[in-house]
Amino acid sequence: MEIREISAQQITDAVKRLFMDCNYYIGKDISCAIQAAKERETLPMAKDVLQQLIDNNKIAAEEQIPICQDTGMAVLFVEYGDKVTVRDGSFKEAVEEGVRRAYIDGYLRKSVVSDPVFDRTNTNDNTPAIIHTEIVEGNTIHITAGGKGFGSENMSAIKMLAPSAGVEGVKKFILEAVAHAGPNPCPPMVVGVGIGGTFEKAAQLAKRATLRPINISNPNEKYAELEKELLEEINKMDIGPAGLGGVTTALGLNIETYPTHIAGLPVAVNICCHACRHKECVI
Amino acid sequence: MRKITFPIGEKDLTELKAGDRVLASGYLYTARDAAHKRMYELIQDGKPLPIDIDGQTIYYVGAAPAKPGYAVGPCGPTSSYRMDKYAPSLLDLGLKVMVGKGMRSEAVIDSMIKNKAVYLAAIGGAAALIAKSITKAELICYEDLGTEAIYRYEVTDMPLIVAIDSNGGNVYVR
Numbered sequence: 001m002e003i004r005e006i007s008a009q010q011i012t013d014a015v016k017r018l019f020m021d022c023n024y025y026i027g028k029d030i031s032c033a034i035q036a037a038k039e040r041e042t043l044p045m046a047k048d049v050l051q052q053l054i055d056n057n058k059i060a061a062e063e064q065i066p067i068c069q070d071t072g073m074a075v076l077f078v079e080y081g082d083k084v085t086v087r088d089g090s091f092k093e094a095v096e097e098g099v100r101r102a103y104i105d106g107y108l109r110k111s112v113v114s115d116p117v118f119d120r121t122n123t124n125d126n127t128p129a130i131i132h133t134e135i136v137e138g139n140t141i142h143i144t145a146g147g148k149g150f151g152s153e154n155m156s157a158i159k160m161l162a163p164s165a166g167v168e169g170v171k172k173f174i175l176e177a178v179a180h181a182g183p184n185p186c187p188p189m190v191v192g193v194g195i196g197g198t199f200e201k202a203a204q205l206a207k208r209a210t211l212r213p214i215n216i217s218n219p220n221e222k223y224a225e226l227e228k229e230l231l232e233e234i235n236k237m238d239i240g241p242a243g244l245g246g247v248t249t250a251l252g253l254n255i256e257t258y259p260t261h262i263a264g265l266p267v268a269v270n271i272c273c274h275a276c277r278h279k280e281c282v283i
Numbered sequence: 284m285r286k287i288t289f290p291i292g293e294k295d296l297t298e299l300k301a302g303d304r305v306l307a308s309g310y311l312y313t314a315r316d317a318a319h320k321r322m323y324e325l326i327q328d329g330k331p332l333p334i335d336i337d338g339q340t341i342y343y344v345g346a347a348p349a350k351p352g353y354a355v356g357p358c359g360p361t362s363s364y365r366m367d368k369y370a371p372s373l374l375d376l377g378l379k380v381m382v383g384k385g386m387r388s389e390a391v392i393d394s395m396i397k398n399k400a401v402y403l404a405a406i407g408g409a410a411a412l413i414a415k416s417i418t419k420a421e422l423i424c425y426e427d428l429g430t431e432a433i434y435r436y437e438v439t440d441m442p443l444i445v446a447i448d449s450n451g452g453n454v455y456v457r
Contacts, residue, residue: 065357068408069345183384243385
């Protein structure tokens with residue numbers, strides 16, 4: 001395979017488009033799930049909240065304004081082909097510029113502070129982004145982008161279980177994390193679960209899981225079954241839309257896994273609100 | 284649906300019950316984490332606040348920027364629990380209504396009962412829809428905080444739910 005040149009501008013334009021689009025247009029997986037949930041709910045309040053979300057998402061798309069004021073911290077998962085070289089700039093700077101342009105030109109909220117503890121000054125352009133890069137074979141760049149709001153991010157949890165905890169321990173921890181989140185993360189939520197790897201790998205898998213469309217199950221049958229079972233359990237919690245009760249506490253639950261150490265069973269739960277924004281493209 | 288006006292009147296304040304749905308008009312102030320921290324520090328230092336909050340309403344929000352031709356950008360509620368550390372001091376100064384989403388601490392609820400205040404919830408994530416009920420936004424102070432500055436919003440028929448009433452009735456506790 002020959003080396004392929006991609007201009008920095010092309011990357012910037014693609015990233016800008018991804019973040020503007022994911023903030024204005026809710027994904028079909030989410031909108032279909034909200035619609036189906038509204039039909040399932042019997043409580044008038046739950047139905048009404050879901051209808052408000054449907055109306056909200058329609059307004060956002062029609063007027064090209066953000067679905068939610070928290071347009072998130074920019075998270076990107078990049079599969080970077082090893083036969084790609086970037087012309088007229090660096091990949092990292094091209095991505096940051098794309099984020100900057102999306103958040104400034106697209107009237108998205110700038111929600112990033114420069115230092116977490118001492119100097120919480122807004123960077124005013126929503127940079128830096130969180131970029132997870134994996135080098136893969138090929139001559140393309142595949143980007144999956146998500147604007148991650150922190151109302152739900154703050155409700156996330158991670159635990160290093162002992163292998164003896166088994167699937168029951170895994171289930172217990174996930175359900176506890178969701179119950180603890182309660183009405184705070186803007187339910188109905190999307191639950192991303194990462195199991196395996198190391199401490200940081202599990203967290204990254206959980207985030208990746210929130211970016212997988214909720215109508216696509218884990219390819220492994222056992223995990224697909226676990227996804228289904230956990231989603232059913234969560235929807236019995238009566239947290240409901242906006243935390244006001246009902247049978248729709250989560251719209252979806254996605255699990256991503258990775259091999260792990262003989263001594264470990266890391267489990268991470270990354271919670272996302274109903275405005276689960278994700279969009280991908282291949283350059 | 285009951286219509287209420289901000290600043291809230293005594294009758295509405297006492298009659299609102301957890302779970303009631305209301306349409307609110309009038310005006311309120313916006314403030315979230317950073318503005319609360321500043322106000323809290325002023326109170327600690329015995330200094331006056333930039334706004335007289337006696338009888339007033341604070342909406343926990345940091346709006347997205349307004350597109351040209353819009354009064355405000357999308358502006359749904361942020362999680363209220365992050366303001367729990369600061370809320371009792373403001374309630375002691377006469378704050379009557381807090382608007383946000385999600386749980387509050389025991390300390391906040393106790394202070395609400397003591398000071399006769401209510402906590403109303405807006406639908407989290409319905410930000411583009413909520414923005415339709417805000418007709419005017421005026422910057423009051425802390426401009427350097429960007430989206431976290433304090434604004435005065437004029438609102439018309441803003442859809443809200445009584446989350447915790449002045450007797451401690453709580454819609455999240457079922």
